[in-house]
Amino acid sequence: MSDETGSGPPSTTAQEWLAGFAAVIGAPAPDEDTNEALLNLAGAAAHDSERIAAPIACWMAGVAGVDPAEALERARQYVSKRAG
Known part of the structure; x- marks a missing residue:
């Protein structure tokens, strides 16, 4: 899992991150x-x-x-x- 500095491996895929961020901002994920x-x-x-x-x-x-x-x-x- 990535630490706060981002030096470790990512803890989620780009698609997962974008889907989660989309939900936070109230927009559809691309x-x-x-x-x-x-x-x-x-x-x-x-x-x-x-x-x-x-x-x-x-x-x-x-x-x-x-x-x-x-x-x-x-x-x-x-x-x-x-x-x-």
Whole structure:
């Protein structure tokens, strides 16, 4: 089991943690397709800029109410345009 410093092995899976957190914040847990889109969105942001952009890009999509798959498509378009 992980200690308070997080140096031990995780005590739960990501899916279990997300389901529990979803219950705490009163939101549905993301399904597998949504998880994949969010991870890919995070990857697009992290690979095209500093890594810290990854979680913040996902937060921005959520605040804007943009579906993760649509946010991923828009991020890919943005990255492509920047590569020019």
